[in-house]
Amino acid sequence: MALTTTEQNTEQNRPALHPEPDSTPTPGAQPAPSVSAWVRRHRNAPANLFNWILDWFILNRHADYGLAVMRIASGTLLVGWLVFNLPIASRIWGPGSAYWDEYREILGYQWPLDILRDAGPGLFWAWYLVAIALALAFVLGWRTRAVTPLLFIFYTAINAQNTPISDGGNYFIRIMLIYLIFADISRRWSLDSRRRRKKGREETQTGTILHILALVLVVGQLCLVYLEAGLYKVQGSLWQDGTAIYYPVQSEAYGVFPWLADALTFSSWGVVLVTYFTVIVQIAFPFLLFHRITRRVALVAILAMHLGIAIVMGLPFFSGIMASADAVLVSGATWVTIAAWGRARFGDLRARLGAKVSEKPRTTHGPRHPADSDSVSV
DSSP states (O other), X not given: OOOOHHHHHHHHHXXXXXXXXXXXXXXXXXXXXXXXXXXXXXXXXXXXXXXXXXXXXXXXXXXXXXXXXXXXXXHHHHHHHHHHTGGGHHHHTSXXXXXXXXXXXXXXXXXXXXXXXXXXXXXXXXXXXXXXHHHHHHHHTSSHHHHHHHHHHHHHHHHTTOGGGOOHHHHHHHHHHHHHTSSOTTSSSSHXXXXXXXXXXXXXXXXXXXXXXXXXXXXXXXXXXXXXXXXXXXXXXXXXXXXXXXXXXXXXXXXXXXXXXXXHTSSHHHHHHHHHHHHHHXXXXXXXXXXXXXHHHHHHHHHHHHHHHHHHSOOHHHHHHHHHHHGGGSOHHXXXXXXXXXXXXXXXXXXXXXXXXXXXXXXXOSOOOTTOOTTOOO
16 A cells, blocks of 8 residues: 555654664774784784894994993902902912812813812912903903903812802802803903004904893893792792891801891891892892883892892802892993093092192291292292
């Protein structure tokens, strides 16, 4: 039956119960997230990451200031360690240490690291003095390409005579010296850098790659040591209940300042906080390096831990060696700022000392001649 004109108009004006969706996009509306769109947008990410890594390895020698600080600090500690032990060196590592011979046989050091095993006094003292000279050359950055492997051999051969008395710092610096053989540790603040500037030598790409690989190994070894130490600690019941720090601090073998140890262990809450702080810092250290801000927090925290070990437990060599390796994680701009501040402070101190010397009154003996005057200079 056909609809009349009035019914047709009514049917057309009636609102639809299920209106069709409008296909016209609304201005300002965001498209729905899509996995395929995200993949298309980041399709060049793997190539960009590869190019970034490649450029990072071949374009520049990173952490040159940090490695220079590590060279100067660790070399200074080695010189101090060798000089400090001069009076007892013969009994600990020289001919007087023959009672350790069976232990050295078990360790199985090969030539040239066992060269001092049957050495007489003459060879031992010559070797020891050469080791001190190599450590000094290492600090000054003189011929480091040849000095670094020689220092590793001479220093390790001395340590191989009596490893039980060595601490973690001795073992760590020996590993670091192997890595530093391939790094350009004299690019800054060294005699080698001054000689290169005069001769105008250019850096090779092979040397840059070896430098970066050595830097990666140094940082990787550092993170491995901290992470392993932290994970090993949390397995112990004393570290879990927060009392582990109390025992080495109060031990006579480590306690250098008994009054300071008593002050630190006076509060049980303080002992718990220091114990947990040590574990958390060591485990979290590798993971805090990925961001600039957290990296700074990690470096300050780990430096505080090393200062505590050096002062409270009397292990400055161990703490100093570990802290010197941490220097490679500090940016070059920071080291330049610290160096500029140090030069300014040293310049001000030297100026004040010079002013005091110039203002010091002269003492005269006998009667003063009328022709003498304060304005007369000799």
